[in-house]
Amino acid sequence: MSRPFSAFRANARDHRASILVAALSAAFGVALLSTTGVLSAYISASEVGVHSSVGVALGIVAGVFFVIAVYVGAIVTTNTFATVIAGRTRTIALLRLIGSSARTQRRSVASEGLAVGLIGAAIGGVTAAVLSLAAVRLFVAVGVLPDVLYPVITPALLAPVAVVVVTTWLASWVGSRRVLTVTPVQALGAAEERPPAAVRQRARIVVAAALLVVGLGLLVFGLLLGLGVFARSGIPIASGYGVLIAMPGGVLSFTGIVLAAPFFMPAVLRGVGMLFGRGAAGRLAAANAVRNPERSSRTTIGLVIGVTLITMFVVAAQSYLQMIREASQNEPELYAGAESVLTVTMLVFSVLVGFSAIIAAVGVINSLSLSVLQRRRELGLLRALGFSASQVRRMILAESAQLTIAAVITGLVLGTAYGWVGAQSLLGSIPGGGLHAPVVPWSFIAIIVAAAAILALLASLAPTRRATAVAPVAALAVD
Numbered sequence: 475m476s477r478p479f480s481a482f483r484a485n486a487r488d489h490r491a492s493i494l495v496a497a498l499s500a501a502f503g504v505a506l507l508s509t510t511g512v513l514s515a516y517i518s519a520s521e522v523g524v525h526s527s528v529g530v531a532l533g534i535v536a537g538v539f540f541v542i543a544v545y546v547g548a549i550v551t552t553n554t555f556a557t558v559i560a561g562r563t564r565t566i567a568l569l570r571l572i573g574s575s576a577r578t579q580r581r582s583v584a585s586e587g588l589a590v591g592l593i594g595a596a597i598g599g600v601t602a603a604v605l606s607l608a609a610v611r612l613f614v615a616v617g618v619l620p621d622v623l624y625p626v627i628t629p630a631l632l633a634p635v636a637v638v639v640v641t642t643w644l645a646s647w648v649g650s651r652r653v654l655t656v657t658p659v660q661a662l663g664a665a666e667e668r669p670p671a672a673v674r675q676r677a678r679i680v681v682a683a684a685l686l687v688v689g690l691g692l693l694v695f696g697l698l699l700g701l702g703v704f705a706r707s708g709i710p711i712a713s714g715y716g717v718l719i720a721m722p723g724g725v726l727s728f729t730g731i732v733l734a735a736p737f738f739m740p741a742v743l744r745g746v747g748m749l750f751g752r753g754a755a756g757r758l759a760a761a762n763a764v765r766n767p768e769r770s771s772r773t774t775i776g777l778v779i780g781v782t783l784i785t786m787f788v789v790a791a792q793s794y795l796q797m798i799r800e801a802s803q804n805e806p807e808l809y810a811g812a813e814s815v816l817t818v819t820m821l822v823f824s825v826l827v828g829f830s831a832i833i834a835a836v837g838v839i840n841s842l843s844l845s846v847l848q849r850r851r852e853l854g855l856l857r858a859l860g861f862s863a864s865q866v867r868r869m870i871l872a873e874s875a876q877l878t879i880a881a882v883i884t885g886l887v888l889g890t891a892y893g894w895v896g897a898q899s900l901l902g903s904i905p906g907g908g909l910h911a912p913v914v915p916w917s918f919i920a921i922i923v924a925a926a927a928i929l930a931l932l933a934s935l936a937p938t939r940r941a942t943a944v945a946p947v948a949a950l951a952v953d
Contacts, residue, residue: 491840496594501602503634508606550837555649587646685730692723700899716899735771759872777881780834785889793897
C-alpha cells in the first residue's frame with residue numbers, strides 16, 4: 475500500500491482535480507444510497523402502505539444516476555491523466571534512458587491513480603455519510619420526517635466507494651497508456667506531447683465506428699419499439715421496452731463519439747475560431763486549439779458530456795410534458811394528474827444529473843490549466859518575441875472561450891437528439907401519443923450559454939495568472 479502513496483506524494487499537485495472528481499463521485503453515490511434507504515423507510519412507515527417494490531424502483535433510479543456520475547468521472551480522470559503524462563514526457567524519457575522500462579513507468583502512474591481513488595473516495599464517502607446522517611436527524615427534529623429507524627449508515631455504503639476506487643484506478647491505467655509511446659531519445663528534447671501523427675488513428679477509428687454503428691442501431695430499434703411500429707406490424711414485441719433498448723444504445727454511441735472526438739472536434743473548433751477576429755491573440759488562439767486535436771478534444775469532451783446530459787434530460791422532460799398534454803386532450807381521464815407528477819420527477823432528475831455536469835466542469839478547468847502550464851516554454855517564447863502579458867491573457871481567454879463554445883454547441887446538438895429519442899422510446903406508443911418533434915426550451919439554452927461564458931472565464935484565470943507571472947527568460951528555461 476505504501477508504493478502507490480509514495481508515487482502519489484511525488485506528484486500530488488497534479489492530482490488535486492482528480493481527487494475532487496473521485497470525492498464528488500463517491501459522495502454522490504453514498505448520498506443517493508442513503509437517500510434511497512431513508513425514502514424507502516419513510517414510505518414503508520407511511521399510511522399509504524406501499525409495497526417493497528417502491529424501494530426496488532428507487533434503488534434502480536439511484537443506481538442509474540450513480541452509473542452516469544461514475545461514467546463522467548472516469549472519462550474526466552482518463553483525460554486528466556493523459557494530460558499529466560503529456561507534461562511528463564521528458565521526465566519519463568530520462569527514466570527510460572537510465573534503464574527504466576515503459577511498463578514500470580506505466581505501473582507507477584497507475585499506482586498514483588489507485589492512491590487518488592482511495593483518497594478521493596474516502597473523503598467523499600465519509601463526508602456524504604456524515605452529512606446524510608446530520609440531515610436525517612435535523613429533519614426528524616423539526617418534524618419533516620417521522621421519528622422511526624432510518625438506515626442511513628449501512629455496510630452498503632461501501633459499494634459506491636469501492637466502485638469509485640476501482641474506476642479511478644482503471645481510468646488512470648487507460649490514461650497512462652501513452653507512457654508506452656515515450657522513447658529514451660525524447661530526453662534530449664523539450665517535454666512535448668506526442669504529435670497527432672503518432673496517434674494510433676486506425677484502431678481508434680475502427681473502435682469508434684463499431685461503437686457508433688451498434689449504438690445507433692440500438693437507438694433506432696428502441697425508437698421504433700417505443701413508437702409501437704412492431705406491434706402494429708403484428709410482431710409480438712412489447713413497446714414498453716423501447717427505452718431499455720435505447721439506453722445502452724445511447725451509452726455505446728456516445729462512447730464512440732468520445733473516442734472519435736479528435737477527428738471531428740477540430741472542424742468545430744475551426745469554425746468557432748472564425749468568431750474571434752483577425753488580431754494576433756485571436757489568430758494564435760484559433761491555431762492553438764486545432765494544432766493538437768487530441769489535446770483539444772481531451773479539454774472539451776468533459777464539458778460536452780455535461781452539456782449533453784443536462785440538455786438530454788431537459789429536452790426529454792419538455793418532450794414528455796408536450797406528449798402528455800396532447801395525449802390528455804384525447805384521453806383526459808387517463809392522464810389526470812400525470813403532468814404535475816412528471817414535472818416534479820423530472821425536476822429531481824435534472825438536479826441529480828446536474829451533479830455530473832459539475833464533475834465535467836471540474837475536468838474542463840483542470841485540463842485547460844494543465845495544458846497551459848505545460849506550454850510555459852511556448853508562452854515564454856511569445857513573450858520574448860514581443861507579446862505583452864495582456865496579449866497572452868487574451869490569447870488564453872480566447873482559447874478557453876473557443877473550446878467552451880465548441881463543447882456547448884456539440885453538447886446541445888447531442889443532448890437534443892438523445893433527449894428526443896428517450897422521450898419517444900418511452901412514451902411514443904401511449905394512447906394519444908405518436909411521433910413528435912423535440913421540444914427545446916430556449917430559456918434553458920440561454921442559461922447554458924451564460925453558464926458556459928462564466929466557465930470559460932473561470933477556466934482561464936488560474937493558468938493565465940501563472941503563465942504571465944514568469945519572466946520570458948525563466949519560461950524558456952523550463953524543461
